[in-house]
Amino acid sequence: MSVVAHRSAEEIGRTALGPRPLPPLGPTREVPLPDVVEHVLSTGLRVLAARRASVPMVELRLRVPYAARSPEDTAVAEVLSSTLLTGTATKDRVAIDDELATVGGELNVSVDPERLAVTGSALASGLTTLLDVLADVLTSATFADDEVARERTRLIERLAVALAQPRTIAREALQRKRFGDHPITREMPRPAEVETVTAEQVRALHAVSTVPRGSILTLVGDIDPDTAIAEVERALGGWSSERTARELTPPPAPKPDDLELVHRPGSVQSQLRLSAPALTRHDPDYSTLQLANLVFGGYFSSRWMENVREDKGYTYGAHSGIEQVPGGAVLSVETDVASDVTAAALLETRYELARMVAVPPTAAELESARAYAIGSLAISLDNQGGLAGTLTGLAADGLGVDWLRERPARLSAVTVDEVAEIALRFFTPTAFTGVVVGDAEVIGTRVRALGGVS
Incomplete structure (x- = not known):
């Protein structure tokens, strides 16, 4: 019996003529949505x-x-x-x-x-x-x-x-x-x-x-x-009451402010959490902001992830996202890093936020984010549970299945110029507030030296 030698992933991905080219992305499969x-x-x-x-x-x-x-x-x-x-x-x-x-x-x-x-x-x-x-x-x-x-x-x-x-x-x-x-x-x-x-x-x-x-x-x-x-x-039919369920009142929108240094004695890691106002799903620019967020830090191939994980090795994961809250929405930016690189990670985070403003996404970056957004939407709705949860959340927000049906078209219509414009509105580093949680005796001096941390 012959023995097949083990080949590494790199060896499998190469030929005598060089690396194997990646096949192009196929068309996104449409998920039919029921009435x-x-x-x-x-x-x-x-x-x-x-x-x-x-x-x-x-x-x-x-x-x-x-x-x-x-x-x-x-x-x-x-x-x-x-x-x-x-x-x-x-x-x-x-x-x-x-x-x-x-x-x-x-x-x-x-x-x-x-x-x-x-x-x-x-x-x-x-x-x-x-x-x-x-x-x-x-x-x-x-x-x-x-x-x-x-x-x-x-x-x-x-x-x-x-x-x-x-x-x-x-x-x-x-x-x-x-x-x-x-x-x-x-x-x-x-x-x-x-x-x-x-x-x-x-x-x-x-x-x-x-x-x-x-x-x-x-x-x-x-x-x-x-x-x-x-x-x-x-x-x-027998579940009845004269009362009406009590909706949560809208919270205030977060205001730009210094980051707060929260002391956690003995911690060997730090948590960076930044936040700023965002757009609700009702806003016509919501799809544009969603794509801008993906380019910044919303998925594995984002700029921020490439910087702090792939290039610098500061973290296993970094993520940003749009969080819906009653009457509004917030942009959340979060990562966990080792204490000794907390200040460096915060510096790179601010750098990437500023780069979204100063260096608009390329057409390739936008297309990659767009393919991810449309594809992940289709996957999330391709099972009964995902669809049920999404419909419930949308109904609570005053939206219906037609909003879902129109999502791919709205995402497909977003241009590079529109993403650049919305990045200027929402990703300015000074628009954010947030916290840095860690051992202040270890990280405090360097973090405070960056400014904007109290």
């Missing part, structure tokens, strides 16, 4: 249903606006999300899990400053069961004292671990820097706050906040949309 049937129940629940019969499943997304009415609500809401599926008036948590298992289903609950989200899936033939379980927990969750106590203990342990993580510390510092004391910054309660939450508080918050009016339920899968909406009306 979305929409109906508002008499209870105020907005229902979206779309047929995507790629697999015999159905994806469910429920979004309930859940803005806290007080700082204490953040801790109570976190306990509520952990205990919503632990029992109802007729079923305990085991019975709920067993009923979902009969249809290959699952439900999960999460909460943040904007919303309570229930996500789930099941065999398409089990949609009735999935909706019945959802209705049961929405209308008759008991939040038993022992279940609340058990989940509260687990939650305290998870929070203690999460709050010690460098990325969490950096995120919280950035949120405070750009949004002050606005409720959007209350992403994670303190363990001490959770420890005092009672089952009675959880039941009270559930009664006043988990309501259908203003909420959105999205179903995507191997379903008939009209039949699915009728099933929702049957199952969830």
Whole structure:
């Protein structure tokens, strides 16, 4: 038997005449988007249903606006999300899990400053069961004292671990820097706050906040949309309230300011987090800004990534992106680096921001970013779950499936001159604020010497 010698990737990529040329990118495959049937129940629940019969499943997304009415609500809401599926008036948590298992289903609950989200899936033939379980927990969750106590203990342990993580510390510092004391910054309660939450508080918050009016339920899968909406009306018709779900008020736009040096004693890494105002999806220049962001730092082949990872080796990853917030949007720039190169990484970050202003993207850079944007959009919508999540987010923002259908055309129409103009508007280094988290005794002198850090 002959033995094939191992060849390295470099050897495979070369011939006697030189490197093998990369094949050109083929045309982007269009992802056909289904029609979305929409109906508002008499209870105020907005229902979206779309047929995507790629697999015999159905994806469910429920979004309930859940803005806290007080700082204490953040801790109570976190306990509520952990205990919503632990029992109802007729079923305990085991019975709920067993009923979902009969249809290959699952439900999960999460909460943040904007919303309570229930996500789930099941065999398409089990949609009735999935909706019945959802209705049961929405209308008759008991939040038993022992279940609340058990989940509260687990939650305290998870929070203690999460709050010690460098990325969490950096995120919280950035949120405070750009949004002050606005409720959007209350992403994670303190363990001490959770420890005092009672089952009675959880039941009270559930009664006043988990309501259908203003909420959105999205179903995507191997379903008939009209039949699915009728099933929702049957199952969830009893979920009612005179109240309207509470939307989070818009936070203030971040203002240009010095970066804040946040001391984390003993840290061997630093977190750089910069932010500035951006454009919402409603803005006609949103696609242009998205492409400018990709050229700067939005994907692996971006300028910033090439600089601080591929050329300098300062980091494993650097990323920038447009983050939608109530009533607006922000541009976020983030990377983690070793302490001894913190100042150098910050210098290169500012350099790349300035280069976006001074040296407009080339046609090749724009085309690469455009191909990535259109291709990644197609991939994200090519499955039931991705489409369901996107439709829900767009609906909450007052947009629909037509906005998605028009995205490739809008991205394709953006010119180099338009990207250069928007880079001048949004990537000026002095437009940013943010934080540098690390051991100030190690990084402070060099970082402050760059200026613009306090």
